[in-house]
Amino acid sequence: MKRQITLIKRIPRSSVSRFSLSFLPRIVVRGKLQQESRKKRQTGFRIPRSESRAGKCGMTNLLPIVQYSIPRSLLRGSSLVIILSLCILFILQPSKNSSATVSGDCEVCHGLYPGMTEEVEPGKPQYVLKNVLCVNCHSNSDRDTIKILGGARVPVVNNTVKPVKPLAGGNFYYVAKDFGDRKGHNVDGVTSVDTKFRGAPPGYDRISDPSARGYNPEKPFACAGSNGCHGNRNVEDPFDSIMGTHHADDSDIDGSTTARSYRFLKNTNKVKGVVGLEDDEWNQNSSSKKHNEYSPSIDILCASCHGYFHSKDKTGKERPWFRHPTDIVLPKGGEYTNYNPDFPPPPDRPDLRTYSLDAPVGREKIPGLPSDEVNPGKDIVICLSCHVAHSSPFASMLRWDYDAIVAGEEGKGGCFICHTGKGE
Ligand code: HEC
Ligand code: HEC
Ligand code: HEC
Numbered sequence: 001m002k003r004q005i006t007l008i009k010r011i012p013r014s015s016v017s018r019f020s021l022s023f024l025p026r027i028v029v030r031g032k033l034q035q036e037s038r039k040k041r042q043t044g045f046r047i048p049r050s051e052s053r054a055g056k057c058g059m060t061n062l063l064p065i066v067q068y069s070i071p072r073s074l075l076r077g078s079s080l081v082i083i084l085s086l087c088i089l090f091i092l093q094p095s096k097n098s099s100a101t102v103s104g105d106c107e108v109c110h111g112l113y114p115g116m117t118e119e120v121e122p123g124k125p126q127y128v129l130k131n132v133l134c135v136n137c138h139s140n141s142d143r144d145t146i147k148i149l150g151g152a153r154v155p156v157v158n159n160t161v162k163p164v165k166p167l168a169g170g171n172f173y174y175v176a177k178d179f180g181d182r183k184g185h186n187v188d189g190v191t192s193v194d195t196k197f198r199g200a201p202p203g204y205d206r207i208s209d210p211s212a213r214g215y216n217p218e219k220p221f222a223c224a225g226s227n228g229c230h231g232n233r234n235v236e237d238p239f240d241s242i243m244g245t246h247h248a249d250d251s252d253i254d255g256s257t258t259a260r261s262y263r264f265l266k267n268t269n270k271v272k273g274v275v276g277l278e279d280d281e282w283n284q285n286s287s288s289k290k291h292n293e294y295s296p297s298i299d300i301l302c303a304s305c306h307g308y309f310h311s312k313d314k315t316g317k318e319r320p321w322f323r324h325p326t327d328i329v330l331p332k333g334g335e336y337t338n339y340n341p342d343f344p345p346p347p348d349r350p351d352l353r354t355y356s357l358d359a360p361v362g363r364e365k366i367p368g369l370p371s372d373e374v375n376p377g378k379d380i381v382i383c384l385s386c387h388v389a390h391s392s393p394f395a396s397m398l399r400w401d402y403d404a405i406v407a408g409e410e411g412k413g414g415c416f417i418c419h420t421g422k423g424e
């Protein structure tokens with residue numbers, strides 16, 4: 001990986017329009033993969049795989065890679081020239097300010113995973129295989145949580161060895177390990193079905209799920225699609241549900257489309273997607289001053305599969321404590337005025353509390369820049385105040401070891417970041 005690190009460059013900020021992208025592959029298809037496409041009537045496209053590069057992406061060996069019937073010598077030469085010159089055209093396009101748009105060497109990604117944008121042939125479901133593609137590309141066989149592919153930075157959410165600096169959602173490494181079952185979402189392609197929940201989301205409540213299909217515990221739990229978190233949950237297939245997002249301009253996160261929803265978390269087209277402020281390193285080098293900013297809209301996403309844990313009448317004293325009130329404002333008063341007690345405010349601003357990455361809060365209004373301030377009376381307890389979204393080293397995907405906290409007398413961290421016990 002060391003060698004790859006020296007190659008790190010920012011993704012070119014060229015804004016690639018949806019139109020030109022869907023236009024390009026068809027030229028390639030017509031020019032070079034004619035026989036293939038005539039045979040299969042493909043609207044998707046295929047760029048030949050480059051074997052030399054296949055090894056760069058962790059876990060690629062899990063993937064059955066399709067080999068083409070046309071001579072490879074034919075494919076190598078001229079299609080590459082066409083692709084490369086078109087890539088240059090893209091880069092030369094007047095660039096708007098786009099944030100996480102994927103661009104770069106098309107072949108590296110599309111050759112590695114030729115099935116990625118292929119149309120599913122009638123009668124040939126590719127559901128399972130396709131989810132594995134998301135997992136594979138977002139995995140890494142070394143400890144780094146951002147890897148480089150075709151000049152683009154790939155956020156890694158599943159390292160096969162213990163990750164350094166897991167990204168904001170945590171890392172599926174923990175759930176995939178022995179006895180990891182309770183430490184994360186048992187996503188298909190990462191690990192087997194959860195033995196306690198048997199693939200059904202605890203607390204599922206159909207009414208809280210805006211998706212037309214609903215969650216189907218008989219089908220694999222996927223990264224995206226109706227049985228997943230990312231993409232449009234009205235679309236069953238994980239790839240179809242995020243189609244177009246990786247190359248779209250997502251500089252403006254307003255929840256209007258999948259690409260313009262925070263981390264492609266759209267839920268369904270009927271509702272507004274999740275909004276938030278996206279750290280450009282997915283929180284890899286986060287601090288109280290540099291981090292993602294969440295809004296309570298992310299709770300609605302969690303609640304679409306865990307409605308029971310969200311509804312306000314299901315929390316309260318008579319209930320088990322862990323149905324903790326969520327989507328409530330951190331009260332301006334009592335122990336909460338000492339939020340994050342290890343970081344006392346500067347003398348000139350006695351009301352200021354410092355943002356804690358171990359118990360982050362949501363904001364009603366997303367700031368334009370990450371803020372290191374937490375304002376009791378304004379900021380909000382969200383699911384992610386206590387949980388991570390993918391997997392953590394601790395049971396119930398918590399940010400901290402709850403067992404150690406309940407066992408400890410004088411608490412520090414975890415629950416005690418908010419429940420400081422030091423109220424007026
Ligand atoms: C870093 C990996 C990567 C690189 C490099 C890459 N792509 Fe993609 N591309 C993807 C992924 C992942 C998808 C599927 C998911 C989606 O549509 O968001 C995709 C989808 C597509 C699609 C179908 C969806 C759409 O936006 O129309 C087209 C067309 C496409 N890519 C063309 C290209 C071209 C042309 C290039 C080179 C300029 C390129 N890609 C470079 C990863 C990559
Ligand atoms: C060929 C590699 C590749 C494949 C396959 C792929 N991705 Fe990605 N993905 C990337 C790259 C590169 C980025 C970073 C650029 C970006 O943020 O758009 C990314 C970013 C993301 C992000 C973060 C977006 C953000 O706001 O930063 C999500 C979520 C995501 N991918 C989900 C998926 C899902 C779900 C699938 C499968 C349906 C998938 N990816 C398949 C390469 C891939
Ligand atoms: C698409 C449906 C879906 C969404 C959306 C979803 N989950 Fe889950 N969740 C599941 C399923 C299925 C399980 C049970 C299987 C498992 O644990 O892997 C689960 C299990 C859990 C568990 C228990 C893990 C364990 O093994 O003890 C927690 C905690 C959790 N989810 C939190 C969240 C949070 C927080 C969010 C929002 C960021 C969220 N979930 C969003 C489907 C979902």
Ligand code: HEC
Nearest residue numbers: 202299302303306309310322324326382383385386396402
């Ligand atoms: C203040 C902290 C906190 C917040 C906020 C919180 N949870 Fe939890 N949650 C916990 C703890 C602690 C547990 C573990 C309980 C246990 O092991 O007995 C848990 C357990 C769970 C479980 C697993 C239940 C089981 O049967 O094992 C799910 C699912 C879950 N939470 C979902 C959510 C969702 C969805 C939200 C937001 C709507 C949320 N939580 C908000 C602390 C929290």
Ligand code: HEC
Nearest residue numbers: 315316317321325329330331359381385414415417418419
């Ligand atoms: C991000 C801040 C935050 C964290 C972290 C947090 N809490 Fe809370 N907790 C609150 C707030 C805010 C309330 C509601 C106070 C109110 O309404 O007066 C609350 C209420 C409670 C209540 C009372 C519930 C009720 O409805 O009566 C219990 C019990 C509780 N928390 C336990 C915990 C435990 C245990 C943990 C750790 C697993 C935890 N909290 C972590 C902010 C937090």
